[in-house]
Amino acid sequence: MKNIRWTVGRRIAAITAIGLIVTTLVAVVAWTSAFAVEEDADTTKAHTDARSLYQSLDTRSSELKVSALKSLVADDPAALEADVADDTATVAELIAGLKGLDLDADDQQLVGEVEDAFADYTASIAAFVQAAAEDQAGQRARADEIQTANDAMDVVLSGAVEDIGADADSTSQNLMDTASGMRMTVLVVAVLGLLLLTGLATAISRSLVRPLRAAIDALEVFAQGDLTQRLPETASGCTGDLQKAFNRSAENVSGIVGTVSSSAVAVAAASEELSASSQQIAAG
Structure with a gap:
């Protein structure tokens, strides 16, 4: 450093360089943190969408139960087979939507379990309605089977909604923590950079002002004859x-x-x- 010829231009260039470095660091930290926030936001959205799809599946489960119970009293039980088929198709679409979400391995496994449970549930409902169309009076004695199957399906769906809800709450908190950390990190880097820039500017200013002040004082004494x-x-x-x-x-x-x-x-x-x-x- 002692061998460097610190001209005024180089001193100004040093201040400018430090300012650019600080700005770059702040930008890099902000970009990195923003990427993390974006990831957390995507995960939060996936969990929120999953919870909504599970709630829709719960509605379909209830609709299937209602169709099965209607088949016990309807004038034309066979007509309800179309409703069951429509609800079953809707269930398949909702599960496909769940599979399309960017969920972790545990959540994807949970989707698989719900899919298997619905496969058994829809099959049992379809079989019950078909049997009611053939022997409505005989099926009335098996009405409790529908409620039992629906209760089992509710247990599976409630567990799924609870798990995905906990994940959604966790990722939401992570998102808030990441955003808060980003603000704090950017603030710390900016403050440290400004302190460094201020210190360098002060040092360079003094390195210019003090010699100039000494030169002026010497010239004044010299002008007086010394x-x-x-x-x-x-x-x-x-x-x-x-x-x-x-x-x-x-x-x-x-x-x-x-x-x-x-x-x-x-x-x-x-x-x-x-x-x-x-x-x-x-x-x-």
Whole structure:
């Protein structure tokens, strides 16, 4: 560092470089944190969508139960087979939507369990309605089977909704924590960068102002006639050149003044000799 010629331009460039580095660091930290926030936001959305799909599946489960119970009292139980088929198709679409979400392995496994449970449930409902269409009176004695199957399906769906809800709450909290951490990190980096920039700017300012102030004071003393005034040649760059130039100028002026003084003494001595010679000649 001592061998670097710290000109004014280089000092300003150093301040600019530090400012750019700080800005870049803040941008990098903000971008990295924003990426993490985006990931958490995507995960939160996936869990929220999953919870909504599970709730829709719960509605389909109830609709299937209602269709089965209607088949016990309807005038045309066979007509309800179309409703069961529609609800079964809707269930398949909802489960496909769940599979399409970006869920972790545990949540995907849970989707598989719900799919298997619905496969058994819809099959049992379809079989019950078909049997009611063939022997409605005989199926009425098996009405409790529908409620039992629906209760089992509710247990599976309730567990799924609870699990995915807990995941959604957790990812939401992670999202808030990540966003808060991002703000804090950006703030810390920005403050540290500003402190570094301020410290560097202050140091560079002092490295310019102090030598200049010393040079001005030396010139004022020099102007008052003190030709012995010199500056310490400790600075580098332009201020160092100024110190050296002042010292050379002072040396030159001192030399000139010394030469003039010597010449004046010699002239005075010669004048005295001429005066003495003139007096001797006049005395004869």
